[in-house]
Amino acid sequence: MFGIIVGTHGLFAEELVKSCEMICGEQKNVAAVTLIPGEGPDDVVAKYEEAIKKLDCEDGVLFLNDLFGGSPYNAACRLVISNEKYGIVTGVSLPMLIEMCSAQLADDGSDIKALMERAVEAGRSGLQTFHASQIADDDEEDL
């Protein structure tokens, strides 16, 4: 199995995992790593290493970070650069995390790059708009 680590500025990661659990139930192989004001990249690297020890990461680690170029991302880069089984996707969102949790049940994660693509796609398709003018019944097939 691959491990999922959500790494963010502040408590967002912890709360995002909790939100995900409201929908998908308890997640045993997902960790939340937070960067608290006053901490630096070294602290985050240490937290990532701690999380990797606790999770089943036999087939790799997928880091889901909030911000490209931010400290949680930069810290993850340090671990990812020396391990081909690790990967990072930024712009973490609830649809992305849900998709990766369901991937975790079905996929061993041996193809980390395919998982990264799938995470990006889930994040993209999670962006939708709704406005009264968009209501259309015409393509609705009636039963």
Next chain:
Amino acid sequence: MNIVLARIDDRLIHGQVATVWSKVTGCTRIIVCDDDVAKDTIRATLLKQVAPAGIKSHVVDLEKAVRVYNNPKYENEKCLLLFTNPTSVLYMVEHGVDIKSVNIGGMSFKEGKHQITGAVSVDDQDIESFKKLNEKGIELEIRKVDTDKKVMLMDVLK
């Protein structure tokens, strides 16, 4: 019609249904079977907007739901049926719809209901309908998502 899941959940199509159940059941249609919701055009219209990609969603009253069930056109369709309460399920069963198991996902607390689990609250009519479904040998299991352990409703109703 191949009923891949019959679920009571008064939130109808929401996160757990749209992302988890639609995938694990492999359904091609989600059919909301409820007289009140079918009459509520705004709610019905909005429900049709939130069908997961590749899945059609419909809102029908119970009479029509039975007709659709018996329509040979949908004989091989994998359908996920959603209900807001057990009385609607009982109507379907009493009109010949073959439901062997009912998943109870969420029945919200309202005045006059009492809470039997975190996600499930029932009133007297719900209890009566659940008892009748149970007498017919239909499994009544409480689970929010498929990976949860099944809790038998009749065990917590006592």
